[in-house]
Amino acid sequence: MSRTVTLVLVDCAGRPLGTLPAFDVPVPWWQDAAAVVAGARQAHGVEVTVLRLLAGQGSTPPGGQVSYLAEAAGPVGVPLRPVEVAGLAAHPLRAPYAEPGGPAASLAWATGQLDRLGRPATEVTQQRTWNLSAIWRLDGPHGTAWLKQVPAFFRHEAAVLRQLRDEPATPTLLADDGDGRMLLDHVPGEDRYGADTAERDATAADHHPLQVRAVRATDQLVAAGVPDLRGAALARWTRSALAPHAADGQLAGLDDRLDEVARCGLPDTLVHGDLHPGNVRGDGQRRTIIDWGDSFVGHPAFDILRLTERLPAEPTSALLAAWCARWRASVPGCRPERAVALLRPVAWLRMAAVYATFLAGIEPSERVYHADDVPDCLARAAAEAD
CATH class of the missing domain: 3.30.200.20 (Phosphorylase Kinase; domain 1)
Incomplete structure (x- = not known):
């Protein structure tokens, strides 16, 4: 799979210069700019900086025909087609x-x-x-x-x-x-997308003492701007984020469910929020958990549910058993198994709310990245609640 890339060029002041002839790049992921920069250099001898996605023409990520706005670093020595104005206007949600x-x-x-x-x-x-x-x-x-x-x-x-x-x-x-x-x-190693059960368990083991220590810092983290999704605050935020979406059925009973989770006795702490293997880098000697932008203060079970997402039943059970044993050792008398069972549908609801927040906070041309995520997560939340 590859991309066919069209670049609309502007100068450093944003004045339109024209459109480069399309060229192919071997990396299909739309957010990957390195391959586009290298492709423009190789195909046309032009140095560019990719600014943003303009459109995915008749496709969704990855691959297909994709157009971007790019800033030319200097004179362009190849003929350019006229620029189509659509997509060049200012937008209040555009990132700097x-x-x-x-x-x-x-x-x-x-x-x-x-x-x-x-x-x-x-x-x-x-x-x-x-x-x-x-x-x-x-x-x-x-x-x-x-x-x-x-x-x-x-x-x-x-x-x-x-x-x-x-x-x-x-x-x-x-x-x-x-x-x-x-x-x-710099963090040495590579992203561990293909991590097996043993490596996922090692990641969970690395993460556990961090979360135990962070229990004492929850108020400090919230004061520093980390989202507070403890208990009732999680329910309020989820309802607010999903208000534009059809989620009433999945939201029914959320407060009662979270009250029962609280009675399981696990403390609120710092939650990574997106703890899948791709957010872990390893070099064979150590692992580093990266990309903390989804983090919040809340229930620690959300991280192990994300780490075991889409795994077969047997490795999931093994990873959850080890996670529960760690928390029972750290917090005697808690009931982690019950908390995990109660939070399964809530985890998908939270992810739906995360994607809804993305959609509400980004300009229209970028929403294609997340267009299917909210309904997909809501469907999974409904399935887990059955």
Whole structure:
């Protein structure tokens, strides 16, 4: 599977220049900008920065025909077609990094921070851009760092990383600007999408002491801007986020269910919120849990439910049994098995609300990434409640 890419070019001030002839790139994922930048260079000799998705023509991610707005880094030496105006107008929900000049401003901030730290960057490479983040790699003689910029609904990630600065299984935050830009130290290894049961259990074991320690810091985390989804607050937030969607059936009885969860005796703590293997990097020696933008203060079972999502019954049972044993050892008298059973449909409801929040907070051209997620999660919530 590949992408056929069309780039609409603008200059650094946002003035339209024209449209490049389409070219193919081998990486199908629409948010992957590195392959698009390399493809424009190889096919047309043009240096660009990808700003944002304009349209997926007759398809949904991944693959297919995709068009982007891109900022040209200099003169363009190939003939351009006239620019179609649609998609170039300002939008109030557009991320700063999706505007002309936005990436340059963020890179200037990041390289300035690296200079201050004595780690000057000699090469920068755009890796990804979409509605949830823009990511750049910055290499220099003193190693690699990463610029990550996120929208408003993820800005608490920096506060979480500051709180976790002494935790061995989390990334190192080098700097942040309080407005969505973060400079992160390099994490060796690769994303562990294909992790087997043993590796998932090792991740859960790494995560457990972090959550136990974070129990004492919940009020501090909430004060720093981390979403408070404890008990009744989770029900209120879920209902609010899903109000534009047809979710009344799945929401029925939510408060009573959460009251019973509270009686199971597990403490509220810091929850990663998206603890699947792709958000773990490993090099064979250690694992690091990355991407804390979905984090919140709430019930710890949400993380093990995400980590076991879509697994067959046997490995799921083994992972849950180990997770429950850890919590019974840490909190004698608690009933983790009952809490997990009660929260199964709630976990899918929460994910539906997360995707609904994305849809409400991003401009229309980017919503294609999440268009099917809310109804899919609501259907799974209904199935788990049966």
